[in-house]
Amino acid sequence: MKNSAKDTPKAVVLLSGGLDSATTLAAAIKDGYICHTLSFDYGQRHHHELAAGQRISVALGAADHKVIRLDLRSIGGSALTADIDVPKQSNQHETGSEIPATYVPARNTIFLSIALAHAEVLGATDIFIGVNAVDYSGYPDCRPEYIEAFEQMANLATKTAVQGKQKIHIRTPLIELPKSEIIKKGTALGVDFSITTSCYDPSPEGLACGLCDSCVIRRKGFLQAGIPDPTIYVKKNE
């Protein structure tokens, strides 16, 4: 899938190891970008997603994969990085009215900022992020108006943008899609979802808990898409 032609556009793709970012990477590659993937070792309890990021990057044919270490645990404030319990069997993701404990303060802003630095050094014009505003668990930094504001700021922040050499675009190919449509899209693009991981609170062996918001949304997505779910869940909330 690699393309080394000099005029092929380059993109930085944020890769969490989940099915959204894997589908996003597949979409970026399909659109003809040379993709440089970026993951973060930020003190998350679901640390196994880093290995998934590496697998996905290789499987889909990214040009390279970088893991940036950043200690968000010392900032705290989230069930994903601090000593706060991961909520189980909640329905918050259905209403979108509350922001759950798994929200990591300013996470997408931090990840997009570092992606912006990476894009500037690489000469990449596009940053892909797999946010979606439908099954987004109520995270503020997954909404279109946030993404637009980030793009506007990014175009004032960098040397290349200021010199008028290139404009930075933040690409969100999944932003309008429910989880079931993302799964259909990824399947059509040839993504092997068995190598992705979504669980916020996996077993020591890396198996999905089956009960956290992320597992619940994932299971329901496969059911609604009518596509077999390759995930092994420790428990099923039937």
Next chain:
Amino acid sequence: MKNSAKDTPKAVVLLSGGLDSATTLAAAIKDGYICHTLSFDYGQRHHHELAAGQRISVALGAADHKVIRLDLRSIGGSALTADIDVPKQSNQHETGSEIPATYVPARNTIFLSIALAHAEVLGATDIFIGVNAVDYSGYPDCRPEYIEAFEQMANLATKTAVQGKQKIHIRTPLIELPKSEIIKKGTALGVDFSITTSCYDPSPEGLACGLCDSCVIRRKGFLQAGIPDPTIYVKKNE
């Protein structure tokens, strides 16, 4: 200088260890904020600035000081983090027409993003950063229009902002001041500049080189302010 009253506003103050950020912290404390200082261990070659950040934070009476580790060296693209020479005796900072090799891609965006996360967790409403658009060495992310765009994005990015609980303000008390005025302001606020450090390429003992852009701007600032410069320079570019 600490104030523990419940209604006293809290601020996160970015602290590099230089004279600008020390003056900014002194200004924030004078304005009545409980200040939480934040420094970054990002692989900078002028690593000694971290000790200066700690000294300044204690000397001026911040509530606490946090150092976040973040490996920007693996992103590269700057004389401050990669194997690129630090330019010496240049006059780029006077013209502002060129962006020098010491520019670190998207650095202020990354630092402000992490400060935003810290502010959200602390319940702080203000983030102080010591940028200035006069002697700013041509960095794009020191300009007022960039700061405004960041503030706008920040108010769409966080849980507290979305819930309408508080608005985030990015405060830049030095943005319109030339270096000599910053030195006068800091002196009036009681900052001991002997514990600050500006050099991009210090000696192994941590002494200022005297020749990098940052040293040249600092020396000239003290001269123009008519205030004795407490800095020991290895070489003086007379």
